[in-house]
Amino acid sequence: xxxxxxxxxxxxxxxxxxxxxxxxxxxxxxxxxxxxxxxxxxxxxxxxxxxxxxxxxxxxxxxxxxxxxxxxxxxxxxxxxxxxxxxxxxxxxxxxxxxxxxxxxxxxxxxxxxxxx
Amino acid sequence: xxxxxxxxxxxxxxxxxxxxxxxxxxxxxxxxxxxxxxxxxxxxxxxxxxxxxxxxxxxxxxxxxxxxxxxxxxxxxxxxxxxxxxxxxxxxxxxxxxxxxxxxxxxxxxxx
Numbered sequence: 001x002x003x004x005x006x007x008x009x010x011x012x013x014x015x016x017x018x019x020x021x022x023x024x025x026x027x028x029x030x031x032x033x034x035x036x037x038x039x040x041x042x043x044x045x046x047x048x049x050x051x052x053x054x055x056x057x058x059x060x061x062x063x064x065x066x067x068x069x070x071x072x073x074x075x076x077x078x079x080x081x082x083x084x085x086x087x088x089x090x091x092x093x094x095x096x097x098x099x100x101x102x103x104x105x106x107x108x109x110x111x112x113x114x115x116x117x
Numbered sequence: 118x119x120x121x122x123x124x125x126x127x128x129x130x131x132x133x134x135x136x137x138x139x140x141x142x143x144x145x146x147x148x149x150x151x152x153x154x155x156x157x158x159x160x161x162x163x164x165x166x167x168x169x170x171x172x173x174x175x176x177x178x179x180x181x182x183x184x185x186x187x188x189x190x191x192x193x194x195x196x197x198x199x200x201x202x203x204x205x206x207x208x209x210x211x212x213x214x215x216x217x218x219x220x221x222x223x224x225x226x227x228x229x
Binding site for chain 2: 032034036042043044045046049093095097103105106108109110111
């Protein structure tokens with residue numbers, strides 16, 4: 001079946017450094033990918049919609065300069081947390097609709113646990 | 118702004134009890150509706166979905182949900198829960214802009 005692969009699964013970084021998270025669609029092309037953030041015991045918060053070949057669309061309140069998204073190919077989207085701070089520590093999840101269109105459920109990556117010290 | 122509300126934050130049931138988890142959304146346009154489940158230590162998995170047609174949809178593992186348009190609701194049900202249903206359940210709405218929004222989640226604990 002369709003698989004979304006996310007890497008790394010967990011990362012620990014020092015405050016002020018940048019971290020890149022990759023999201024790949026393994027057996028389908030994803031023109032659109034979504035990045036979510038999940039706090040402990042809370043729901044997924046949509047951060048941004050990543051569009052292949054164009055700029056990402058950010059949700060209100062999400063800093064686009066801090067959370068850089070690049071969707072360079074039909075199978076890869078990256079999220080870079082720039083100048084990370086402890087408050088950026090969270091669980092980041094990417095997802096993609098199988099057919100990249102309306103009427104298509106999301107397939108999720110396994111998430112990335114980011115800890116900023 | 119669009120929102121998805123799940124009224125039950127934590128539900129504890131004994132095995133064989135019936136389950137109903139509430140989900141309401143606020144969005145004026147056409148939507149698709151989903152329920153996802155997250156088992157401990159695993160990623161989100163699709164339980165069921167509603168696009169159009171029969172408002173009563175059946176999903177995997179004996180789950181079903183009913184879309185009531187007038188109430189903007191999409192409640193999840195299961196007649197008899199099992200210990201293995203212990204998980205986090207998320208209701209989600211997909212708008213015509215192809216964006217997905219999730220509810221706050223309901224933690225279900227089933228006691229053997």
